Each structure stands twice: as C-alpha cells, then as structure tokens.
Amino acid sequence: MRDGFLLDPEVVHLNHGSFGACPVAVFEEYQALQRELEAGPTDFFTRKVARWFWGGAEQPGRLAEARGRLAAFVGARAEDLVFVPNATSGLNAVIRSLTLAPGDEILTTGHEYGAITRTWEFVGANLVMCKPDELAARIGPRTQAVFVSHITSPTALLFPVEEICSAAREAGALSIMDGAHAPGQIPLDLGALGADIYAGNCHKWLCAPKGAGFLWARPEHQGWIEPLVVSWGYREGADFAERHGWSGTRDPAAYLTVPKAIEVHATFDLERARALADEAERRLGELGYPRVEGVPAPFMRAVELPPGNPDELWARLYEEFRIEAPVYDWAGRRLLRVSIGPYNDASDVDGLVSALRELL
Ligand SMILES: Cc1ncc(COP(=O)(O)O)c(C=O)c1O
Structure with missing residues (x-):
C-alpha cells in the first residue's frame, strides 16, 4: 500500500492526522486538472x-x-x-x-x-x-x-x-x-x-x-x-x-x-488500520504509556509519556530515527499522538516502540 502514496520511504510517517497524505492516483487526477486549467x-x-x-x-x-x-x-x-x-x-x-x-x-x-x-x-x-x-x-x-x-x-x-x-x-x-x-x-x-x-x-x-x-x-x-x-x-x-x-x-x-x-478511499482496508492503531496503543501501553482516557478515534491514539521536554523528544524522534509523530504538552501532560494511515504497517509501530525505548 505504501507504493500507492508519494511519502518518502526513508521516513516512518505516523502523523497522518496533521496534514493527511495523498495517494498517487488522487494526486495524478489533481495535477491533470491543474494542467487542464492552464491549457x-x-x-x-x-x-x-x-x-x-x-x-x-x-x-x-x-x-x-x-x-x-x-x-x-x-x-x-x-x-x-x-x-x-x-x-x-x-x-x-x-x-x-x-x-x-x-x-x-x-x-x-x-x-x-x-x-x-x-x-x-x-x-x-x-x-x-x-x-x-x-x-x-x-x-x-x-x-x-x-x-x-x-x-x-x-x-x-x-x-x-x-x-x-x-x-x-x-x-x-x-x-x-x-x-x-x-x-x-x-x-x-x-x-x-x-x-x-x-x-x-x-x-x-x-x-x-x-x-x-x-x-x-x-x-x-x-x-x-x-x-x-x-x-x-x-x-x-x-x-x-x-x-x-x-x-x-x-x-x-x-x-x-x-x-x-x-x-x-473506498479501496482502503480501514479494519486493518484500526487494528494497527489498537496494536500501537497496546504496545505503547506495555511500555508504560497509557492512552488518554475516553473513546479513542479509530486511527489515531494519544498516549501519555513521562514528564519531560516534548519539543526535544519530537525533534529527536525525527532527527535520529526519521519518525514523524508529534509530541506536545496538553494540560500539563506530555502526549505523543500516533496516526495510522492506509500506508502504515506493523514495522512502523515496531520502529516507534524501539525508538522510544532508546530515548526514554
Ligand atoms: C480538530 C481540528 N480542527 C481544525 C483543524 C484545522 O484544520 P486545517 O488546518 O485543515 O484548517 C485541525 C487540524 O489539525 C484539527 O485537528
């Protein structure tokens, strides 16, 4: 599925929630329309x-x-x-x-x-x-x-x-x-x-x-x-x-x-994305980072990390591990949000878990 998107294969993209990501087929239609306009x-x-x-x-x-x-x-x-x-x-x-x-x-x-x-x-x-x-x-x-x-x-x-x-x-x-x-x-x-x-x-x-x-x-x-x-x-x-x-x-x-x-969108395996979000939540929970209480969104989970500098962790995840997952302060709690797009797989969650093991 990752091939169907334009995302940089060197980056583990676990932040679909912020700006989405456009499948190749959709982006081609978009560019064709732009060319038609300019013609x-x-x-x-x-x-x-x-x-x-x-x-x-x-x-x-x-x-x-x-x-x-x-x-x-x-x-x-x-x-x-x-x-x-x-x-x-x-x-x-x-x-x-x-x-x-x-x-x-x-x-x-x-x-x-x-x-x-x-x-x-x-x-x-x-x-x-x-x-x-x-x-x-x-x-x-x-x-x-x-x-x-x-x-x-x-x-x-x-x-x-x-x-x-x-x-x-x-x-x-x-x-x-x-x-x-x-x-x-x-x-x-x-x-x-x-x-x-x-x-x-x-x-x-x-x-x-x-x-x-x-x-x-x-x-x-x-x-x-x-x-x-x-x-x-x-x-x-x-x-x-x-x-x-x-x-x-x-x-x-x-x-x-x-x-x-x-x-x-109708071709995406949404059940698979949801199961992977559940799996990410479970693995992060095992590390001692519980999900924020409430009914979770299907493909997005926010977990609480131990207190510390959110910006520094966010930067290190990207700079040292090429993982995109936002870390921020919310109501005095340090949260990490994981989004699962149609292109993510278990290896992305593995990567995040092992990076957090090293960094925290
Ligand atoms: C809950 C919520 N509202 C509004 C927005 C703003 O979206 P946009 O920047 O596309 O206007 C966002 C963006 O992440 C959001 O999460």
Whole structure:
C-alpha cells in the first residue's frame, strides 16, 4: 500500500492526522486538472468549473458535481454544503459572522484545536471550558453556542456529538461542530447528526489534495454565515453555495479531486488500520504509556509519556530515527499522538516502540 502514496520511504510517517497524505492516483487526477486549467483558464473557470459571467447568476458545472459527490459521502444535501479551503476557513466564516452580546457564553472543552480557540478569542468570545462529559449538563441560558470537535486533535478522542447537539438544541443553543478529523475516519450522516453547523476536512482522512474542506449548515443558518471573502457570489438572491463559491481567482483543483479521493478511499482496508492503531496503543501501553482516557478515534491514539521536554523528544524522534509523530504538552501532560494511515504497517509501530525505548 505504501507504493500507492508519494511519502518518502526513508521516513516512518505516523502523523497522518496533521496534514493527511495523498495517494498517487488522487494526486495524478489533481495535477491533470491543474494542467487542464492552464491549457484553457477562461474555458476552465467560466464554463467548466461553473458557468458564470461577471455578476450574473451562476449555472452549475464541475464544482457543483464535486460538491454533490461530497454531500452524498457525508450524508448531506448538496445545497447545505459548500467547499472551503480547510476547516479553519469554514469555522472562521461561522465564528466571525456570529453576533455575540455581552454575557453570551460559548461552551467548549479543553480538547479543542488551538487555532480555532484563537479564532474565538479574536472575536472576543467568552469561552467557558468544561469536561466533555459535563457539556450537556452545563448548557445554560447564557450559552449561545456549544463548540466541540467530533474527533479531538490533541487527545485523539471521539466525542458523542449526537448527544451534545441534541442537548444544545433542547436548550436553544447553537451547536457548532469541528469535524476536521471526521470525514474518512468515521462514517458521517450529517443529516441525522443533529448539528446546526459542521466543518470538515477532506485533506486529512479522505486523502484529498491539501486545501479541500467543507462547511455544512442547516438551512436556517445559511443566511447569517458570511463568506470570509466577499466576491461575485454576494448578490441578491444567491444561495449558500453561490455566496461562498467564488472567492477570487484561485486553484479549485483540490475541490474537483474530492470525488476521486472518495473513490480511492473506498479501496482502503480501514479494519486493518484500526487494528494497527489498537496494536500501537497496546504496545505503547506495555511500555508504560497509557492512552488518554475516553473513546479513542479509530486511527489515531494519544498516549501519555513521562514528564519531560516534548519539543526535544519530537525533534529527536525525527532527527535520529526519521519518525514523524508529534509530541506536545496538553494540560500539563506530555502526549505523543500516533496516526495510522492506509500506508502504515506493523514495522512502523515496531520502529516507534524501539525508538522510544532508546530515548526514554
Ligand atoms: C480538530 C481540528 N480542527 C481544525 C483543524 C484545522 O484544520 P486545517 O488546518 O485543515 O484548517 C485541525 C487540524 O489539525 C484539527 O485537528
């Protein structure tokens, strides 16, 4: 399987979770689209991607087709989903469009991705942190929104977002879900999940080229979520897709490659990846490094190492052993996160275990 990816064979890549990795077949489609664009930029942008002429209503083209395929994959209606470059952009659009009154609270956990916490801080949100299992009970009259990751980045846990969204709905609070790690790692049915707003990435576990994410919103929220960039789609009568669709000239090839990524993803042996993640967790546990408590993500595990300098260990793993696995401080604990991509095998886990034996 490793041959089907472009990864450097000299490096043990146990960090799929951060930036994904693109299979050769997907990357070839991506580059073919880029070449097609360069062979006829005007034709590509004004007739193929979508049919549009400056300022007029847009007619669907290949972008809408790709959007439809992604929507079907995540259990959504195509009209409720738009492509965005990444989960950060999608969540920025939402967070920066919210009107927050003094006293409003955003209920969240300490397991969230730091960049998005910064976005909340940027808009001056009053973030109230609580433990994941206390979320539902902590929703109160001041809670304007509940914000959590479906699969958490630092702790690699799967959160019960259906329950959280339903508790938010009952209390009249918005539910905004960060699904950066979900598409391709767990099956998604956004229509049934119960969230108000959901942002996801295709370039992580779906293995699309970098720069392919999506924003999904229930119809009643589509009107107030402003695009991060205002452009031609911002016209009277434009729907969610059109308003967020064109943000100036940029390469749409990553979006258009998503259907191919979905097709190739269907060939991955996901059971094998899950078993290898279980095995990595077991072997690290034997070394005395327990997994962070909670329900683990299928292909990603975070384990606690003895106290020490995380940056130094992370650097030594790479410099001395050519192993990519992030080590970082989380809530005063030194954690190591192992991600299992479709290309990893038992020898990668062996390598990590023996490197840690030497280094710790
Ligand atoms: C939980 C979570 N949210 C958001 C992001 C941001 O993803 P991106 O950089 O693709 O926007 C990440 C990236 O790792 C993440 O783990």
